[in-house]
Amino acid sequence: xxxxxxxxxxxxxxxxxxxxxxxxxxxxxxxxxxxxxxxxxxxxxxxxxxxxxxxxxxxxxxxxxxxxxxxxxxxxxxxxxxxxxxxxxxxxxxxxxxxxxxxxxxxxxxxxxxxxxxxxxxxxxxxxx
Numbered sequence: 001x002x003x004x005x006x007x008x009x010x011x012x013x014x015x016x017x018x019x020x021x022x023x024x025x026x027x028x029x030x031x032x033x034x035x036x037x038x039x040x041x042x043x044x045x046x047x048x049x050x051x052x053x054x055x056x057x058x059x060x061x062x063x064x065x066x067x068x069x070x071x072x073x074x075x076x077x078x079x080x081x082x083x084x085x086x087x088x089x090x091x092x093x094x095x096x097x098x099x100x101x102x103x104x105x106x107x108x109x110x111x112x113x114x115x116x117x118x119x120x121x122x123x124x125x126x127x128x129x
């Protein structure tokens with residue numbers, strides 16, 4: 001079975017978003033960035049979100065989209081990523097949850113789900129779905 005080209009293009013972009021997310025939340029994220037996420041406006045928290053925004057820009061450019069659209073969607077990802085991380089970190093801190101508490105993992109799962117739903121929404125905008 002051969003996929004229609006537009007579906008293959010969309011799926012390729014979504015796979016690139018998964019790779020981007022792994023790289024930005026994994027090897028490119030430092031402990032200092034994680035610690036800074038709960039402080040609104042902290043440079044390292046903004047840097048982390050900026051790395052995600054840059055990655056989103058690269059995904060859209062590689063996927064053949066106009067640089068202006070890629071930049072606008074990357075900015076949206078930066079803003080959303082920053083606020084999702086800030087919210088999750090502060091909820092976890094306010095509740096006093098640690099890795100030993102089930103709600104910590106629920107919060108982390110919710111955080112990751114929101115990031116991935118962001119990528120789906122950005123792709124929907126770019127692909128005019």
